[in-house]
Structure formats: structure tokens, C-alpha cells
Amino acid sequence: MLTGFLLVVLAAGLSLFVHRRGFVGYAPAPAGLAVLHRGEAAFVYAVAEVLFPAGGGMALSGAEAGVAHAVDRHLAALPRAQRIQIRLLFHLIEHLTLLLPGHEPGGRQRFSSLSAAARVDLLERLANHRRSLIRLLFTALRSVFVLAYLGHPGNLEGLGLAPFEIDPVVTDAEVLFPRVGALPSSIPWDATDRTEPVCTPLDPEGPRHPAYARAAVARAGRSGRAGS
Amino acid sequence: MSPLAAAQLAVARERVRVFAQYDRAFEERCDVVVVGSGPSGSVAAYELAAAGHDVILLEEGPPFTTRDLELDGNLSMTRTMREGGLRMTRGTTMPTMQAVALGGGSLVNSAICVRPPDAVFDRWAARYDLDRTDRAHLDPHFDAIADFLGIAPTPDEAQGKRNLLFREGCNALGIPSEPIARNVRHCRGSGECFTGCRSRAKQSMDVSYVPAALAAGARVFTSVQVQEIRRSGRRVTGVSGQVVAPFSHGRGTSHAFRIEARAVVLAAGCTATPVLLQHSGDLANASGQVGRNLQFHPGVAIAGVFPEAIDSQFGATQGYQSLAFLDEGFKLETLWAPPPLLAIRFPGIGADLQARFAELPQIAIFDAIASANRSLGRVRKRFRSLQPVLEWRLHPDDAQILRRALHVISQIFFAAGAKKILPGVGGLPDVLHSADEAAILDSSAVKPSGLVMGGNHVFCTTRMHGDPKRGVVDEDGRCHDFDNLYIADTGIFPQCPSVNPMFTGMALARRQARTLSERL
Numbered sequence: 001m002l003t004g005f006l007l008v009v010l011a012a013g014l015s016l017f018v019h020r021r022g023f024v025g026y027a028p029a030p031a032g033l034a035v036l037h038r039g040e041a042a043f044v045y046a047v048a049e050v051l052f053p054a055g056g057g058m059a060l061s062g063a064e065a066g067v068a069h070a071v072d073r074h075l076a077a078l079p080r081a082q083r084i085q086i087r088l089l090f091h092l093i094e095h096l097t098l099l100l101p102g103h104e105p106g107g108r109q110r111f112s113s114l115s116a117a118a119r120v121d122l123l124e125r126l127a128n129h130r131r132s133l134i135r136l137l138f139t140a141l142r143s144v145f146v147l148a149y150l151g152h153p154g155n156l157e158g159l160g161l162a163p164f165e166i167d168p169v170v171t172d173a174e175v176l177f178p179r180v181g182a183l184p185s186s187i188p189w190d191a192t193d194r195t196e197p198v199c200t201p202l203d204p205e206g207p208r209h210p211a212y213a214r215a216a217v218a219r220a221g222r223s224g225r226a227g228s
Numbered sequence: 229m230s231p232l233a234a235a236q237l238a239v240a241r242e243r244v245r246v247f248a249q250y251d252r253a254f255e256e257r258c259d260v261v262v263v264g265s266g267p268s269g270s271v272a273a274y275e276l277a278a279a280g281h282d283v284i285l286l287e288e289g290p291p292f293t294t295r296d297l298e299l300d301g302n303l304s305m306t307r308t309m310r311e312g313g314l315r316m317t318r319g320t321t322m323p324t325m326q327a328v329a330l331g332g333g334s335l336v337n338s339a340i341c342v343r344p345p346d347a348v349f350d351r352w353a354a355r356y357d358l359d360r361t362d363r364a365h366l367d368p369h370f371d372a373i374a375d376f377l378g379i380a381p382t383p384d385e386a387q388g389k390r391n392l393l394f395r396e397g398c399n400a401l402g403i404p405s406e407p408i409a410r411n412v413r414h415c416r417g418s419g420e421c422f423t424g425c426r427s428r429a430k431q432s433m434d435v436s437y438v439p440a441a442l443a444a445g446a447r448v449f450t451s452v453q454v455q456e457i458r459r460s461g462r463r464v465t466g467v468s469g470q471v472v473a474p475f476s477h478g479r480g481t482s483h484a485f486r487i488e489a490r491a492v493v494l495a496a497g498c499t500a501t502p503v504l505l506q507h508s509g510d511l512a513n514a515s516g517q518v519g520r521n522l523q524f525h526p527g528v529a530i531a532g533v534f535p536e537a538i539d540s541q542f543g544a545t546q547g548y549q550s551l552a553f554l555d556e557g558f559k560l561e562t563l564w565a566p567p568p569l570l571a572i573r574f575p576g577i578g579a580d581l582q583a584r585f586a587e588l589p590q591i592a593i594f595d596a597i598a599s600a601n602r603s604l605g606r607v608r609k610r611f612r613s614l615q616p617v618l619e620w621r622l623h624p625d626d627a628q629i630l631r632r633a634l635h636v637i638s639q640i641f642f643a644a645g646a647k648k649i650l651p652g653v654g655g656l657p658d659v660l661h662s663a664d665e666a667a668i669l670d671s672s673a674v675k676p677s678g679l680v681m682g683g684n685h686v687f688c689t690t691r692m693h694g695d696p697k698r699g700v701v702d703e704d705g706r707c708h709d710f711d712n713l714y715i716a717d718t719g720i721f722p723q724c725p726s727v728n729p730m731f732t733g734m735a736l737a738r739r740q741a742r743t744l745s746e747r748l
């Protein structure tokens with residue numbers, strides 16, 4: 001009887017511990033997220049902060065690049081099965097440290113509650129794990145974040161790797177097919193609108209896509225304010 | 229291909245159906261229904277329509293105008309690739325992609341057109357009882373397609389420095405190399421083949437063979453998913469399926485459709501065609517070979533960092549190659565892609581990782597694809613789904629080929645002046661600084677489990693064989709079990725072709741279409 005009671009108390013205590021450490025106390029998710037809930041958003045912020053810190057030689061840090069929103073857009077565009085897999089991966093790593101704490105005191109916290117140093121420690125342990133499956137999981141996680149971070153127009157423009165500005169062309173295909181989801185009646189071109197092919201290669205130093213150029217202007221504006 | 233005349237264009241537009249036009253279930257009849265608008269399917273549809281047959285070309289994806297092309301490589305993949313670009317093999321884990329768009333993979337590939345050497349066809353003939361699948365028989369088809377698409381070596385002015393560095397490295401080592409022949413006219417060197425060519429220089433099927441097929445009288449239905457091949461005895465009678473919303477990944481199905489045809493050509497791709505056959509009651513599988521014999525060209529790549537910026541965003545996506553090592557089982561190429569996709573393999577965390585990103589303007593990528601004939605697998609359909617499960621294992625002998633290829637690539641980099649390379653091999657140092665250090669790449673330190681591979685050339689799942697007991701289709705692409713069911717995609721290759729497969733697939737499709745036309 002007493003043993004049973006103690007087991008129930010122990011199980012209840014453990015459940016409460018896991019619940020409090022693992023699932024409550026997240027800050028509200030930022031506005032505009034379609035897929036990520038508050039816990040996932042906190043995890044994404046926590047990873048982005050240590051993967052892409054400020055002052056790391058890139059135009060933008062992970063926080064400045066809006067990695068959470070970019071990850072959210074990616075997840076929203078994925079098929080359901082792949083979206084679930086990635087979210088499960090997030091949850092696995094977010095709660096891994098509840099079971100396998102890091103070396104420093106207080107390490108038995110969910111990932112997003114750990115100190116930056118502890119988060120780096122965990123990610124490095126995953127990256128260098130002797131089991132290839134664990135390394136693969138880490139690579140999968142990091143890939144999601146690298147795509148979101150480096151894909152930001154500000155970062156690509158900062159590296160000089162933004163897509164080129166290319167004048168719109170009208171070929172047979174533009175006259176034949178409407179935009180995705182639209183009716184053929186929306187096609188704005190006819191045969192007379194077709195453009196001549198441009199036969200010269202682009203200038204490697206030439207202008208970049210306007211959306212990326214705008215990101216450069218915005219970034220310069222932030223830098224100016226920061227310095228003033 | 230020349231632009232269509234204005235009158236042709238107006239008529240052709242009426243023959244296209246897109247998602248927004250479907251408002252009810254429908255049925256159609258035709259002479260030939262072609263399932264899949266990738267390179268092989270589009271060629272087949274054009275040839276049959278040009279021969280005067282009533283053709284319907286079906287495509288599950290939508291057409292993409294230049295304004296629909298997504299510059300963000302990540303989002304582009306979610307829109308143009310099945311499983312959002314995240315498809316992986318089981319067994320030996322390797323990413324592999326299949327496009328879902330009008331034009332199929334040609335919309336988002338790098339347009340490489342290479343004719344396999346005689347040795348490949350000799351091997352096929354000897355092992356698979358084939359009499360007419362050799363260069364002598366196929367060269368007229370290669371020539372006709374090359375003329376139609378303007379296939380030509382990539383000119384120097386569109387190469388960019390990162391491609392020409394490959395040539396420099398090869399020259400320094402005495403390795404023969406050559407500009408890659410591509411189905412591109414007036415390449416501008418934007419380096420964005422993988423997200424779709426905004427310049428429309430790339431002659432992907434949606435801007436070449438599909439418009440030509442429309443002009444020749446074919447009808448093209450997009451956003452339709454074929455779910456069943458219908459049969460009656462030894463003949464197929466047509467196909468049926470459902471309309472699917474663009475970018476819904478096959479889940480946004482609506483109206484049903486049915487098309488009756490005198491002949492069916494399956495060109496859904498090496499992984500989709502066997503699944504469709506399996507989903508249709510294990511069709512055309514008396515040999516037991518449907519879905520078996522799966523082969524890839526597994527690829528490996530190295531990033532080389534040069535002392536100065538090399539304008540890496542500019543230049544043909546894949547502009548240079550070396551066929552010098554085909555006898556050893558690999559082909560070398562240059563490679564570019566949206567930078568975030570390239571960077572996912574970079575090592576490090578935090579500032580170390582960002583330092584690698586900062587080197588991207590100085591980086592070139594060279595890759596190798598291997599003739600992995602010993603690495604086999606199979607395709608089977610998922611439970612209640614048209615998605616495939618791909619099981620495949622890298623054979624240790626093929627891992628050796630990749631190891632050797634990595635070493636050759638490293639030597640080319642250092643001969644071209646790279647100051648270091650990022651081999652991207654698990655268990656090895658993240659960075660190698662000299663040709664001597666890179667000798668480790670051709671050693672037992674490279675474990676098969678440490679190889680980071682990709683495999684986008686897929687073959688053999690409905691292989692061609694002269695013996696009906698050992699293959700799915702005959703030399704004309706006709707299924708041994710049926711009088712009027714043909715397959716025209718890389719699944720019919722009896723082995724991997726050692727070079728990029730698109731051109732070979734198109735040549736075979738052209739021959740098949742002409743044979744089918746005579747039989748109708």
C-alpha cells in the first residue's frame with residue numbers, strides 16, 4: 001500500500017517536473033507565425049542565437065535575419081509529412097537535455113532555457129557524435145536554420161551573392177501559360193509582346209535583384225542609426 | 229526551336245488546361261496519352277503530335293512563368309520538388325529529388341546534355357539482350373534533339389571564374405576537360421538553373437518541346453495526378469486520376485478525370501512510374517522487375533576556397549566537366565546552386581560557421597557523379613499513397629570510386645590555386661590545406677558512412693531487357709506484358725549511363741515515339 005502510494009507520488013512529481021521544465025513558461029510567440037507555436041518559436045530563437053550570433057562577420061545575426069519567420073515560412077510550404085518530421089526534430093532536441101543534461105550546473109533544462117554556452121555545448125556534442133545517425137540529425141537541424149538564415153536577402157546581398165537583376169522576358173511560354181493558380185484570361189501578353197532574346201552575358205558587377213538591393217539599403221540604414 | 233507563329237500561338241493557348249479551369253469531373257479520348265511532361269514525355273508528346281496523332285500530355289505540376297520562379301532556393305524546392313525537396317533514400321541515407329512542374333526536371337536542372345560513350349551501350353547490349361540501343365542507332369535522335377534545343381558547349385563568356393578555374397586545374401594536371409554541352413541558348417550566366425531560368429535561355433521543356441507539341445496539335449493538361457492505368461486483357465485502355473491544386477503536394481485533390489486512349493506512354497519518372505504500375509494492380513510485372521534494380525549516380529562534392537573573390541554568383545550553373553575518368557567509374561563537373569543550399573554542408577557552429585559563410589564569394593564547388601552499378605535498391609509504393617519508398621545501399625566498391633573521385637577533385641582544386649578545401653566528409657578534418665593533406669581522401673580514413681552524397685539521377689526501375697522474364701520493357705519501350713503500354717523515362721535504362729541522363733532519355737523517347745507512331 002505504502003509502496004504504491006510512493007510510486008504514485010513519485011510519478012506525479014516526475015510528471016510535474018517534466019511538465020514545468022518541458023512545456024510551460026514559454027514567452028508568447030511573435031506575431032505572424034503560421035506554423036510554429038510558442039515553444040517551437042522559442043527553440044528556433046535559441047538555436048539561431050548560438051548558430052548565428054551577432055558580430056560573426058555576417059551582415060545580420062540570426063535574430064536580425066528573422067530566422068523564426070523564415071523557418072515558419074519553410075514549414076508552411078512543406079508537405080505535411082516533412083513538416084511533422086522537422087517539428088519532431090525540434091521537440092526532440094528541445095527536450096533532450098531534460099534526459100541528458102550538459103556538463104554545467106543547472107543543465108537539466110529544456111534547450112531553450114539553457115545558457116548560450118550550454119546550448120553550444122549540446123550542439124557540438126551532436127555535431128561530433130560517434131554515431132552517424134546523431135550527426136545526421138544535427139546536420140538536418142542545422143540545414144533548416146542555414147537555409148533560413150543565409151537565404152535572407154540582407155545576408156546574400158552582404159556577401160555579394162544576391163541574384164542578378166534580369167529584365168523580364170516574354171517568350172512563347174509566357175504567352176501560353178498563366179501564372180500559377182490564375183486563369184488563362186489573366187495572361188497579359190500576346191504574340192506581339194514577345195521579346196527578343198538577350199544575347200550578352202550579365203555583368204558580374206552588375207545590378208542585383210531589387211528585393212535584395214532594398215535589403216542592402218535597409219541594412220545600411222540600421223547601421224547608420226546604430227552608429228549615430 | 230524557333231518561336232511559334234502568332235496564329236499557332238493563339239490556337240496552342242486554347243489547348244492548355246490549368247488548375248483554375250477545372251470546375252467538374254471530365255473525360256477525354258485521344259490516340260495517345262503521355263503521363264509526365266519531363267524531357268522524355270515532352271519529346272514523346274511532340275513527336276507523336278507532329279506525326280498527326282491526337283495526343284494528351286498530362287502533368288501533375290503547374291506551368292511556371294518567369295514571375296512564378298522563386299529566387300529563394302529553399303522555397304523554390306518546396307514548390308518545384310516532390311516531398312518539398314526533402315526526399316531521402318533508406319538504407320544508405322541520401323537525398324534525391326524529383327520535380328513536379330510542367331517540363332519536369334528540365335525546369336530546375338542545369339541542362340547538361342551528354343551522349344554516353346560507346347562502352348556504356350556495349351555493356352547494355354551485352355548484358356541485356358539489346359540489338360539497337362547503341363550510338364549508331366541513337367545518334368540520329370541525339371542529333372535531331374540537339375538541333376531542336378540548340379544544344380552546344382557552354383561558351384567561355386558565360387562560364388564565370390569558378391568554372392574556368394576547373395579548366396585551369398585540369399590543365400595544370402594534364403587532365404582533359406571540356407565545356408559542358410547544354411540545352412541553353414544565349415546563356416547569361418545568372419547561375420540560377422536550379423531555381424528556373426528567368427532569362428528563358430535554358431530550353432527547358434516548358435519553353436521548347438511542350439509549346440511545339442501544342443502547336444502540333446497536342447493538348448496539355450496540367451495539375452492532374454494520374455492514379456490508375458486502366459486495362460482490358462493485354463491492352464491498356466487509358467488512365468484516370470484527380471485534379472490536384474498547385475503546391476498542395478498531392479493532397480489538394482478535387483475533380484476526377486478519365487482519359488481513354490489507344491496507347492499510354494508512362495513518363496512519370498523513374499520513381500513515380502513503378503509506383504503507378506504497382507498502384508494499378510501490379511501492372512506489367514510478370515517479370516517481377518517493376519521497382520527493382522534501382523540505381524543512382526551518387527554524387528559527392530568539395531568546396532574549394534580561393535585566395536580572392538571569384539564572382540561565384542556569376543557563370544553557368546554547371547559549365548565545365550571532365551570525362552577522363554569514366555573508365556574508373558566517375559565523371560567530374562563544376563557546380564553552383566543557391567548559396568544557402570551549398571552552405572548547409574559547411575562545418576562549424578556560431579562564429580566559425582559564419583566565417584565559412586563569409587568565404588562564399590571565394591568558393592567554387594566541384595563534384596563527381598559515380599557509375600554505381602553495384603549499388604542497388606528498389607522502389608515500392610507507400611501504403612495508400614502514390615509516394616515512393618526508396619531503399620538503396622551504397623556498395624563498398626562504389627564507395628571506393630567516390631573516394632578516388634574526391635581525391636582527384638582535391639588535386640584539381642589545389643592545382644587551380646585553392647588555398648584550402650572543405651571536403652565535407654564525416655570523420656575527416658573540416659579543412660584541408662594542401663594537396664599532400666588531401667591524400668587522406670584516397671585512404672581508408674574515408675568511411676562509406678562518412679560520405680555525404682546526393683543522387684538526382686535515378687535509373688532502372690522498369691528496365692529494358694530483350695528477355696521478357698528479366699525486364700519490364702523491350703527495346704522500343706513497350707511493356708512486355710502489354711501491346712500498347714510504353715514507358716519513356718530513365719527507369720527503362722538497364723544500367724546507369726555514367727553521364728547525365730537527360731539527353732539519353734530524350735533520344736530513347738524520340739525513337740520510341742516514332743516506333744509507336746508507326747504501330748498506331
